[in-house]
């Protein structure tokens with residue numbers, strides 16, 4: 409474990425103590441459980457299930473959707489040329505060791521997915537080698553990053569109480585550099601940098617790979633890993649279309665009721681679902697107020713992904729991406745390493761821009777995308793088809809991934825992570841690598857280890 413290590417375990421354990429009342433503590437079991445239920449077949453749930461499978465513990469995974477992978481969602485955009493795009497998670501980072509280990513175990517090749525970013529700003533198109541931050545800001549930012557490890561606990565908390573935009577302004581960022589950072593950094597968080605905890609942002613930039621963890625993609629699409637884990641643990645162990653609506657803890661057991669009327673009982677539950685879904689479940693006994701407040705406080709970022717298939721890769725280079733101040737926001741070559749004359753670009757928009765994409769229809773979306781790309785080519789000549797996914801209205805998460813606002817990293821994350829009687833929590837939203845597949849995988853494995861210990 410690397411980033412934010414000091415918080416990862418210590419604070420979660422402290423939170424667990426707070427939320428495990430004396431009465432509930434007496435109900436918690438401390439022997440290896442005979443049976444475990446895993447809620448959610450995203451990367452956190454599948455990673456937990458894999459650990460349980462390896463330990464030969466009986467388990468079942470319950471999943472609302474009719475597919476595995478959750479917010480990892482590979483889509484075949486063109487079946488003639490077998491071109492696949494990611495409508496959810498895209499990049500595996502160089503620092504993402506747990507995901508890489510799983511890829512190795514399941515024989516999934518990781519392909520280079522790095523890009524060189526062009527800029528379209530104020531109507532002027534600048535190729536990747538012709539735009540830069542000012543020398544003054546580059547130097548200042550290097551110092552800030554270098555000093556990150558020296559921040560005291562009190563300084564980290566202070567930084568958490570400030571938004572990233574304010575932190576940059578207080579550190580003297582020139583106005584044009586600030587505009588560029590807003591465009592670039594908001595793609596990482598899915599919302600404006602005015603809404604993001606300064607600590608959450610700085611730790612991400614200080615501890616990430618050179619390309620900010622935008623390094624690799626799984627051959628065949630990231631969904632391949634979800635599929636292969638499911639095949640390995642046994643598809644009969646993963647129940648699709650099982651939407652959990654109630655969780656009852658009684659006499660050391662956990663009983664689950666699904667909307668189809670089926671019930672399941674086990675000694676422990678690993679719950680990996682996003683907070684929007686969590687809030688809708690009826691818990692008996694009820695979740696502690698502190699936890700409910702934390703669940704209600706956490707927001708998820710609005711990201712829209714709009715993939716467009718073109719008959720030619722008119723953008724020229726395989727490592728093409730483009731940051732813009734248009735509504736299309738950020739474009740990248742989504743079919744890099746997939747050989748075909750055809751190719752796809754994804755428009756990745758965030759915040760209110762994503763809302764506008766999500767709320768409108770394909771005619772509108774097509775117009776925005778083709779207009780934004782006009783400085784490169786007469787894009788309408790190559791247009792084939794398009795597909796859109798707006799995570800802001802996703803039925804189960806209502807957002808792409810958690811976005812920690814001012815004061816929330818230290819304030820609510822430990823509360824969200826805390827165990828409740830025989831329920832262990834996991835998922836990207838409580839991870840050190842929050843917002844990444846790595847975070848989902850590692851919290852899932854940690855929850856399974858806690859259950860087994």
Ligand SMILES: Cc1cc2nc3c(=O)[nH]c(=O)nc-3n(C[C@H](O)[C@H](O)[C@H](O)COP(=O)(O)OP(=O)(O)OC[C@H]3O[C@@H](n4cnc5c(N)ncnc54)[C@H](O)[C@@H]3O)c2cc1C
Nearest residue numbers: 448450451452472478479497498499652685835836844845
């Ligand atoms: C647009 C977008 C871009 C991203 N880009 C990247 C990236 O480039 N790199 C990266 O590493 N990560 C990225 N991520 C983040 C990554 O996808 C997530 O961190 C990770 O997939 C979350 O996994 P999880 O298991 O925690 O949650 P989920 O994948 O959400 O899994 C939880 C599962 O629980 C199910 N569920 C919910 N409620 C219930 C219920 N009541 N009963 C039963 N089941 C239920 C859901 O259907 C879901 O399948 C991106 C995400 C999005 C959306």
